[in-house]
Amino acid sequence: MAILKKEEAKALLQKVLAHSKADECEVSLRGEEGGNIRYARNAISTAGDIDNTTLSVTSYFGKRSGTATINEFNDAALERVVQRAEELARLAPENPEYMPLRGPADFKDSKTYVPATAAITPDTRADAVAKSIQVAKEAQLEAAGFIENTTSFSAILNSKGLFAYDTDTNVVFTITTRNSAGTGSGFAARGYNDISRLDTLSATKIAAAKANSSAGAKAIEPGKYTVILEPVAATYMLENMFRGLDARNADEGRSFMSKPGGGNRIGEQLMDDKVTIYSDPFHPDLPASTWNRDGFPLEKTAWIDKGVVKNLVYSQYWAKNKGVQPVPQPSNIIMEGGNASLEELIKSTEKGILVSRLWYIRLVDAQTLLLTGLTRDGTFYIENGEIKYPIKNLRFNESPVIMLNNVEALGKTERSISIESYRSYLIPPMKIRDFTFTSLSDAI
Amino acid sequence: MKRKDFIQLSAMGLGALVLPNFSAFGTPVDPSRFLNDGMDVKLKKQLADVALNAARSKGATYADVRIGRYLNQFVVTREARVQNIANAESFGVGIRVIANGCWGFAATNVVTKEAIAKAAERAVAVAKANSRVTTTPVQLAPQKGYGEVSWKTPIVQSAFTIPVKDKVDLLLNVNSIAMKGGANFVNSAILAINEQKYFASTDGSYIDQDIHRLFPTFTVTKIDRGSGKFETRKSLSSPVGMGYEYLTPTADNKVGGIVTRYKDRYDMLEDVKNATADVDQKLKAKSVEPGKYDLVLDPSHLWLTIHESVAHPTELDRVLGYEANYAGTSFLTLDKWKSRNFQFGSKLVNVVADKLQPGSLGAVGYDDEGVQCGKWDLIKDGVLVNYQAIRDQAHIIGLDHSQGCCYAQSWSDVQFQRMPNVSLQPGKEKLSVDDMIKNVEKGIYIIGDGSFSIDQQRYNFQFGGQTFYEIKDGKIAGMLKDVAYQANTQEFWNSCTAIADKSDYRLGGAFNDGKGQPGQSNAVSHGSSTTRFNGVNVINTARKI
Numbered sequence: 001m002a003i004l005k006k007e008e009a010k011a012l013l014q015k016v017l018a019h020s021k022a023d024e025c026e027v028s029l030r031g032e033e034g035g036n037i038r039y040a041r042n043a044i045s046t047a048g049d050i051d052n053t054t055l056s057v058t059s060y061f062g063k064r065s066g067t068a069t070i071n072e073f074n075d076a077a078l079e080r081v082v083q084r085a086e087e088l089a090r091l092a093p094e095n096p097e098y099m100p101l102r103g104p105a106d107f108k109d110s111k112t113y114v115p116a117t118a119a120i121t122p123d124t125r126a127d128a129v130a131k132s133i134q135v136a137k138e139a140q141l142e143a144a145g146f147i148e149n150t151t152s153f154s155a156i157l158n159s160k161g162l163f164a165y166d167t168d169t170n171v172v173f174t175i176t177t178r179n180s181a182g183t184g185s186g187f188a189a190r191g192y193n194d195i196s197r198l199d200t201l202s203a204t205k206i207a208a209a210k211a212n213s214s215a216g217a218k219a220i221e222p223g224k225y226t227v228i229l230e231p232v233a234a235t236y237m238l239e240n241m242f243r244g245l246d247a248r249n250a251d252e253g254r255s256f257m258s259k260p261g262g263g264n265r266i267g268e269q270l271m272d273d274k275v276t277i278y279s280d281p282f283h284p285d286l287p288a289s290t291w292n293r294d295g296f297p298l299e300k301t302a303w304i305d306k307g308v309v310k311n312l313v314y315s316q317y318w319a320k321n322k323g324v325q326p327v328p329q330p331s332n333i334i335m336e337g338g339n340a341s342l343e344e345l346i347k348s349t350e351k352g353i354l355v356s357r358l359w360y361i362r363l364v365d366a367q368t369l370l371l372t373g374l375t376r377d378g379t380f381y382i383e384n385g386e387i388k389y390p391i392k393n394l395r396f397n398e399s400p401v402i403m404l405n406n407v408e409a410l411g412k413t414e415r416s417i418s419i420e421s422y423r424s425y426l427i428p429p430m431k432i433r434d435f436t437f438t439s440l441s442d443a444i
Numbered sequence: 445m446k447r448k449d450f451i452q453l454s455a456m457g458l459g460a461l462v463l464p465n466f467s468a469f470g471t472p473v474d475p476s477r478f479l480n481d482g483m484d485v486k487l488k489k490q491l492a493d494v495a496l497n498a499a500r501s502k503g504a505t506y507a508d509v510r511i512g513r514y515l516n517q518f519v520v521t522r523e524a525r526v527q528n529i530a531n532a533e534s535f536g537v538g539i540r541v542i543a544n545g546c547w548g549f550a551a552t553n554v555v556t557k558e559a560i561a562k563a564a565e566r567a568v569a570v571a572k573a574n575s576r577v578t579t580t581p582v583q584l585a586p587q588k589g590y591g592e593v594s595w596k597t598p599i600v601q602s603a604f605t606i607p608v609k610d611k612v613d614l615l616l617n618v619n620s621i622a623m624k625g626g627a628n629f630v631n632s633a634i635l636a637i638n639e640q641k642y643f644a645s646t647d648g649s650y651i652d653q654d655i656h657r658l659f660p661t662f663t664v665t666k667i668d669r670g671s672g673k674f675e676t677r678k679s680l681s682s683p684v685g686m687g688y689e690y691l692t693p694t695a696d697n698k699v700g701g702i703v704t705r706y707k708d709r710y711d712m713l714e715d716v717k718n719a720t721a722d723v724d725q726k727l728k729a730k731s732v733e734p735g736k737y738d739l740v741l742d743p744s745h746l747w748l749t750i751h752e753s754v755a756h757p758t759e760l761d762r763v764l765g766y767e768a769n770y771a772g773t774s775f776l777t778l779d780k781w782k783s784r785n786f787q788f789g790s791k792l793v794n795v796v797a798d799k800l801q802p803g804s805l806g807a808v809g810y811d812d813e814g815v816q817c818g819k820w821d822l823i824k825d826g827v828l829v830n831y832q833a834i835r836d837q838a839h840i841i842g843l844d845h846s847q848g849c850c851y852a853q854s855w856s857d858v859q860f861q862r863m864p865n866v867s868l869q870p871g872k873e874k875l876s877v878d879d880m881i882k883n884v885e886k887g888i889y890i891i892g893d894g895s896f897s898i899d900q901q902r903y904n905f906q907f908g909g910q911t912f913y914e915i916k917d918g919k920i921a922g923m924l925k926d927v928a929y930q931a932n933t934q935e936f937w938n939s940c941t942a943i944a945d946k947s948d949y950r951l952g953g954a955f956n957d958g959k960g961q962p963g964q965s966n967a968v969s970h971g972s973s974t975t976r977f978n979g980v981n982v983i984n985t986a987r988k989i
Contacts, residue, residue: 037574038961040766044574046858048549049566052536071535071553093612096525122573130577144768146961174961176769182777185768252629253667253674256989260672270989359772362897364908364928367674368987372897372906372928376772395897395904395930401989438983439930441904443772 117169186210279330337428492644512855545581589648595809599687625720747952772900789937867971
């Protein structure tokens, strides 16, 4: 099925909802089409073209609910899926945390759909990859990379009259270049809604420069160092913290946002006053969905303001339990930066380490959000404001909360992606003091 | 919500390794549908032939088609309530082709002759578009056609035939034991997966497979309200390639010792009782002094170290650079294999790849490119002797056949090299865990898997665990906390000084091992007996914010 326009989606959902005999009913549609190319050793290894559409019906009888889904769209199938959802709802146990469906709301249109991205073909992807491979070959490096584009739409309609629709395009590109001796490696990552912003040639040039300059790395002693995290490194580190901005976990006492003795840290100065983190689905550089699955409109929301915890996510149930207003899960995250360029951050550093990228970050201790992981694809020693030489990769054990208490300076915020989730963020490069490295790695 | 967002938000720490991912994420359905056999095999064959013929007619020199029906059931609870009962089904067709010497792939959820033919054409178009960029044509190891064959996980009882109510009752009973034992929180879940896969290729194979996996798990949390500190203890279950019989243990399935562990079957009710006591002890435990320790590692812990430091670096695609842009490469380069004397570990270390091991997550009859599965050595007497290869890589290591370890997480994902079960072989001499501990002067006995991280070439790693016991002068001297060990893979495996005998051999496993771009999840088991490593660096992970 093609990507449905707003009115087409609404008409189909109304047709489905007309079959409902339940107390409450919510129907949703989701469709996605797109493709990808994966390449390595300067040649394409796998590639695909995928489409999938599903219709989901959730029926409610009191506090019981049931969900059924189909991917057929004839009249009989539409009636059958509603009946099946109702049968399931009658069989389900009561949900003590049931919350009634929400009524109509005004959802502003998002800016996440770009026709040029939706028009990507296998040839478009192949051309983008060809440019990247050409750069690697000219630099006598081996390229391994990935490009993926998706066009999707989501729509929900419920028996209380709530209707929401969103359509989205996305393209992600990551590139690793390595020298033939295996002594140097560089990386770049890009993610946009708009394909016209993606330049695989320049991104590969950056990765190639990193690969060439990272060869011949020296070992340094692990310990506490001032680090400059490039945005792609900072993003991956902070994403782990963003996932923990949840009031319920905090109130229950099992989160870094839990206050010793009970409650959460809202209102507390938890980080350096240079740290401000918020969400805004209307930000022109990071457009995102303007509603969430629970039917809440999404607006600009402050999470950390000048180091003070301003908000945590409150589900409808937990908000009611605590007597506060719900705070919906955001659709994007933005961290404010300063005015310095990456070069200026380096220039202002007497002794430190430039970190291009981090890898394999995992939680060690949920209490303090202690994470471990490693540097990767370009780690450099800085002395007297200059990059002196590449250094061997290091393992760190550090908490992003502690890290954000040790902010020396922030650079200009830029669009960056997490190398694990591929989600886009706006994150600045950051200069952090006393970042804890615990061991050396021989990995290139 | 995007699929990846759902996966992120719903990752309950269920043991994902690289990606918090579910295998073959599907869409909610009535659980009674799980009892239907799905599409008749004769019709699948007809549809498969449509795909193969359409691909050939457009210029494909090779094609394979996978018609997949993936059933997932997740029953998730916390304390006294059900959080989620998800019954999901994903059905569709994935078609892979070689055209102009290049791979192409397309997938569709519309399972009709017309849509399949169109998808086959799209796959060929993708291959042809990409062939402009590729100079070296794909070289496939020859593979005979098997004709019409089938394979099924040898289960006693499909988890899908057990009413959801019974699963809910079990989990709520588990939770009740934890809460009565003084836990503040408990999360528990039963995850069941059934892959119904039909594979056909232009080689002349028509392979019908029915694969089952199960994972019962819980996490108990206790908070010291005074200090605000909290500790957790996960279940000592393993995800398994079995039916619901995994949850029907007998005395023979229990391994005694400082805490009961389990072999081939699992007692969830007993384990949660022990976990609740453990978590209480953890709160009061002594914080570890950093330094060098001899580590005695239980199979419930060691499986993860094997997974990360042995199984991943022996994947040939990593060695060759195909994963360089994501999970990385491998320090086990071809020159080390060719030398036939690269001492990966001590002479005690023998590691085997096995796609047939009963009860394991990776057991199948045939892989996802139509190769019959088998068993082979990876590390022999400490020396690297082989890798894991699929059809388009076999020639690189001088093989005339694939080793049968190609896998795709669903019909909509392209198949690629994924690890088989990779296991450390038990010691040849009779040796119990007690025998091993009594020879340790300063050590730590670690049970259960915890935090994990390893670099992109699999040299430097760090692992935590569930429970840690100090060993002093050959005796257990109480529980420790804040423990993680760091090592270099080769140094670590060369420090292996003792492996318990086969009576202690048990399987652990990963339900969601992530790899590839787009990321895919694979389920795989790793067996071992309790093993000792001397002089390993231990750090203290306690911090204050």
